[in-house]
Amino acid sequence: MKITVVLVMMLSMQVFAISVHAAATLTGDAIARQGNGNGAPPCMSCHGDKGQGVPAVGRPYLAGQSKTYLVKQLTDFLNKRRSNSVMQPIASALTAQEINAVATYYSRLPLRAAPNKQKNGAQGTIGESLASKGKWSVGMPACFKCHGDKGQGIAPNFPAISGQSSKYLKAQLEHWQKGERSNDPVGLMQAVVEHLNDAEIAAVTKYISAQSPAKAK
């Protein structure tokens, strides 16, 4: 009798374990808060409890980015078209369904950029000129031509950049310059970074980071 009870218990535990492991049932919200129990840590622990990022250490906000864009980035980490030693193993630990679920979750959160308001956001600076007018003397359009007139992004392919961590923004432009990020469609960002020197990258990323991206519909 005792043995049967134990057996039944063991069996049901196994069933339970299996159902937990059938990861298709994990919601995006659960992955963000708890990880997937299969190698991917809770996203929140690095991207903030509301997906707002941790600007000071260059962890980007995810909240409010388009789902298409987020799925693409996670897949690109996986495919190494975008290299990053932190995100590559995390993306590899997620199934396609989990990527879909967690991207959907973040895309539905309100954009929570915390623009760094102190300085660098001023009009009439090089940063402002590059962001809103471009550098047409060498054929470079304004950043805001592709990223929305306030840097709020143009769904589905062009991410929001305003209010993003300046450290993160700068790192991305440098990654393109060094070929560590080569996942931009039509090579559009590659063409942009070819036209920018270090001082301009510093100025434009600081300026954009200080802007507030009024979320567009």
Added chain:
Amino acid sequence: MNMKQILICTSIIMYGQAALAQKAEHAQAVTEAIKIKPYLPPTEDTIPDNEFGAMVRFGRDIFIDTQAHAGKYVGNGLNCVNCHLDAGRLANSAPLWAAWVKYPAYRGKNKMVNIMQERFQGCFKYSMNGKAPATDSKELKALTSYAFWLAQGAPTGVDLPGRGYPGLAKPEKKPDFKRGKQVFAENCVLCHGDKGEGTRQNAGYVFPPLWGKDSFNWGAGMHRINTAAAFIRANMPLGKGGSLSNQQAWDVAYYVNSHERPQDPRFKGDVAATKAAYHQHQCRYGDKSGNHLLGKKP
């Protein structure tokens, strides 16, 4: 070809070459006389803070956001800046400063000498599929002020380098719909959409439509395959002008202009008659695309 024909041909060619050489010499002489340097328009922060400056700014605003500042004259989703990049400043994107110094000019399109205002009116009527503001309207006065200000210091009457869209050599292969469609899918869909419908955000287009009801009409310069190919080769994909091959630019221009768009305002009630009167150039108006007769709305 018999001998006589060959002789005639050769002599035509020789005559042509001689004429060309003469023209080139002449051009060189002119160039040397006035030393054409690439012209750089003044930067926006030098627009004066007076009544004139206010007109210049209004003209610039109309040019960049025609929908908001001259909306009643516009019948589609476009703004002047969509085909004249960087607020009408960019060389090889039909910049305003290069136009200014060449007007008044004779135009084959309406067979008369046009003043600058009439040229603006043409783009309102066709490229913007709208109705032309009157020559003395505040909108045309403002646009004129803006062009005048952009061209200050440029030599008058001269074809400045960067005027218009740089002409393209003929393609090696006849432009082709299928190849064009592929170029379009790989390089243009991201922004202009797979139905050429553009991308909207809030009230307006952030990436303009290339065909369909909100695009330029069948009378606009951009519906000509050679003109579109030249524009695209120099300026598209956005930020990557010059990256397509000559052939790709012709193919994709052919593809874009093989779709339906608003009627030619000079429509004579019949596609064939309109084609005969106004479309004896490189365009697809009045051609069949699949089963559809272009110019005849579905």
